[in-house]
Amino acid sequence: FLQHSYTMRDARLHVRHVRNLLRSLDPADAYNGVNCSSLSYLSVFTSRYEGDAPLGPTHSLWTAALQTRCSPENSANWQPLQCLRVLTTSSWNPPPGNRKMHGDLLYLHVLTIEDRELNITSSTRGFYLNQSTAFSFNPKPAVPKILCHSLVELLNQVSPAFKKNFSALQKKRVQQHPYERIAAPFQVFTWTAPHGDHTLDRVRAEETHTSRTGQDEHTAGQSRDWNEELQQCRELPRASLQERLHRERSIFKVTNSDFVAAATRGAVAVVDGNVMPLNPGESPHMQMFMWNNIFFSLGFDVSEHYRPLGGNTAAHAAARCDLRGAQAYAAVDPDGLHTLGTAVVDYRGVRVIAQTIVPGILEKNQEQSVVYGSNDNGKTVLTHPRFLELLDKANRSLRIQRHQVLDHHGRPVELCSGMETIGILGNDGRPYILDLLRTFPRDLNFQFTEDQVTEEAPQECRSSGFPRPHRHSLASLRPELIQAFVQHRRGDVSKSARRNATLRACKAVGSVSDSHFDIRFNPDVCCPGTEWTSSLTHSEWHALHATPCQ
Structure with a gap:
């Protein structure tokens, strides 16, 4: 018997599911990103450009699509069929103790299209009409007694308008493409949606009022x-x-x-x-x-x-x-x-x-957990052989130069990342890297303050107004620019290699290897708080001076 009876969680999920079906054609949930709902323009473009070539429209700006879908000639496609005027929980909730012993889970208030007010009891056996009114509580079943396992089935029997409109709504919903019915696992930016009428939805209001900061309290x-x-x-x-x-x-x-x-x-x-x-x-x-x-x-x-x-x-x-x-x-x-x-x-x-x-990070101070890098602007710099080995594997793809900086004792410390990247060994034995803001080299075309001391920029940069003052010193080169610069220098190596001058070509473009092309950048160049050894290497000099100006 218990396997087929409703629980409080089942009853609430059932009511929520009915609400979602009633609003399945309403774009308001998609505009607001409710339950991962998202906008879809598939039917708009497929219906409008049905006779065109397979390539579809020449442009697909989604703002234009919004105007198309919200235009008067297409507004009928967006207007949902109204099946009920009100569907919400009743003010008689929660059921008293004696009614809980009879199996009452919650009470619902419904106003049909025919302006008929219904008070419905959700019990462990299903849904039925009771004799309560707005100011009188009477949990006895209404006459004739109609007990239905589904709320939709009960409403179909007591409201002809609901039965007609709900059937038409479901037929129209089934005709939609699955991509328009299934919630998309992508972030929805509600501020990009057009402004529409805020409709009355008491089920939505009740869920918002009783929700616990967005976390489903009924999930086991x-x-x-x-x-x-x-x-x-x-x-x-x-x-x-x-x-x-x-x-x-x-x-x-x-x-x-x-x-x-x-x-x-x-x-x-x-x-x-x-x-x-x-x-x-x-x-x-x-x-x-x-x-x-x-x-x-x-x-x-x-x-x-x-x-x-x-x-x-x-x-x-x-x-x-x-x-x-x-x-x-x-x-x-x-x-x-x-x-x-x-x-x-x-x-x-x-x-x-x-x-x-990170497992175990809350059990001790972060300063005690750091075994690699620096989290105090270079006052303390640590290194770790395990992190050096792991980071070195990624350096070839990320174009990061292995380099040395000075710690607080003036001793050289070897790093394979930006100095502010820290490494932590978690309690699970895994090595974690955090604070990856210095992954890409600094953009020297922008300086933090006007009076900040910088090395003299090339003439072509100064003629274009660089370096320019900036609000912070975290401006970095985009990875696309780094890749384009590497491809450009790779072409220079290919031209020079035809003259059997590979050694000179690699040296000219700042390759870290004399035998093959491998150009990398030092993410710590010109970063505040960084103390260097005697001099920069040739490839680090290129990272400082040879990057594009604009």
Whole structure:
């Protein structure tokens, strides 16, 4: 009997599903990104350009598509069929104790198209009409008693208009392409959607009022361990094509879909004040948060770490630079080197950084956990043979030069990344790299302040007005520019190699090898707080002077 009876969770999910079916053709949820709903223009272009060539329209600006879909001649396709005027939980909730013993789970209030008010009981056996009114509670079944396992079935029997319109709505919904019916696992930017009428939806209002900061309180089980899921996906075998496809699908599902969605909900909850901070005694911009096994911090210079780089402006830009660095290492995908799941969310003028948690990082200070790099602007610089070996595998693809800097004792320390990139050994035995904002070399065409001392720029740069003052010193070269520059120098080597001058050609373009082409860049060149050994190498000089000006 228990296997076929409703529970409170089943009843709420059933009502939510009916609500989703009633609003399946309404674009409001897609505009607002509700439950990962997203906009689709497939039917617009396929219907409009049905007789054209297979290439379709010459342009597909989605803003034009919005105007097309929202235009008066197409408004009929967007207007959903109204099946009910009101579907919401009743004010008689929750059921009293004696009614809970009879199996009552919750009470619903429905107003049909015929303006008939219905009070419905959701019980462990199904749905039936009761005799309650707006001001009188009577849980007894109405006469004649109609007990249905589905709420839709009950409404079909008591409302002819609902039966007609709901059947037509479902037929129209089935005619849509699956891409228009299935929620997309991509981020939806609600601020890009057009403004429309805000319609009455009491089920939506009830869900918003009772939601616990966006986390489904009816989902069984505990919170997900995002870091472990992500690292296990990256450690999946990839020897065969089938294994690689399975691995890529798993990484996309965990990182780009589930984690980003959870991080977005958590960031909204943090900014809205629905999450208690870990350090409530600090000022608001210095507070940190933990929600759903995700660590949240704000894009402010909380400990004056970025003051030499530009203060809060640099801290705001560092979040984006760190995300780009994490994406770069994830694209290279070196075996054995782990990065954190990272998402950057801008909401209501606040930048929120969401990251997975390194196992054991909360049990001790970060200063005690760092075994590689520097987290105090170069005052203390550490190196570790394991991180040198792992980072060196990725350096060839990322064009990063292995170099030496001086630590606080004046001793040379070897690094395979930017000095501010730190390495931590987690309690799970995995090596993690964090703070990847210096993955790409600094753009010397921009300087932090006008009075900052810089080496004299080439004449062609000064004639174009470079270097220019900038708000922070985290401006870096885009990876596309680095790749284009490398390809350009590769062409120079090919021309010189025809004259049997490979050695001179490699030296001329700044290759780190005399026998083959391998040009790299030093991400620490001209970075504040960096102390160098006696002189720069030839390839580091090229990273400083030979990069394009614009």
